[in-house]
Amino acid sequence: MLACLPARELNRLVNTSSTKLDRALLAVVRVGLGFLWLGGAGWKVPPEFADLRHWTGFAVQFPVLPPYTWLVEHVVLPNFAFFGWAVLFLEASLGGFLLVGLGTRFWAVLGMAQTLAIIFSALRAPHEWPWSYFLMFMAHLAVFATAAGRYAGVDGVLRPAWQRSRSWPARTLVRVS
Numbered sequence: 001m002l003a004c005l006p007a008r009e010l011n012r013l014v015n016t017s018s019t020k021l022d023r024a025l026l027a028v029v030r031v032g033l034g035f036l037w038l039g040g041a042g043w044k045v046p047p048e049f050a051d052l053r054h055w056t057g058f059a060v061q062f063p064v065l066p067p068y069t070w071l072v073e074h075v076v077l078p079n080f081a082f083f084g085w086a087v088l089f090l091e092a093s094l095g096g097f098l099l100v101g102l103g104t105r106f107w108a109v110l111g112m113a114q115t116l117a118i119i120f121s122a123l124r125a126p127h128e129w130p131w132s133y134f135l136m137f138m139a140h141l142a143v144f145a146t147a148a149g150r151y152a153g154v155d156g157v158l159r160p161a162w163q164r165s166r167s168w169p170a171r172t173l174v175r176v177s
Helices: 007-016 020-042 050-061 066-100 104-122 130-146 154-164 168-176
Strands: none
Touching (some): 020 066, 020 104, 020 130, 050 066, 050 104, 104 130
16 A cells, blocks of 8 residues: 555655654664763773773684684784774764764764674673674664664754755765764
8 A cells, every 4th residue: 555655645654653752762772872882982991902902802712703813813913003093983983973963874884893893703702692792783773774863863953954955075964864
């Protein structure tokens, strides 16, 4: 029956089907992920990044994916200062941008990629609960799929102006929001 409706009417039905509660819960998930990443960035202490080095080493001690193990052993660990700063910057940025809801779809994709890196490092580590990483991945997938920054986020406030603009930064922001 829905397939028979004109596209404009179908969009109206889909766009009005979410409730305030739905939108609030999506915002809670997005903000929760932001705090999760900020908390994770908080224990990556420069310049040694000792805890991060320890957890990254699990990729070699308890391999999950052999090519990733090789990459960690031969590229990441020998260049760990650069790697540590990159991870700290990425995770702090993930936290900040998800928290305020700016470029949310872009940051959700980066969150999924970083979650995969964590999975490939720690999935087989002793005393880890593997499902936590899969849940983290799925939460980012939900944020991406629902464009959760449009609800109580900067994306939702600024997106109408970005859509009216013809500038490349605005067009880019529409795509990543």
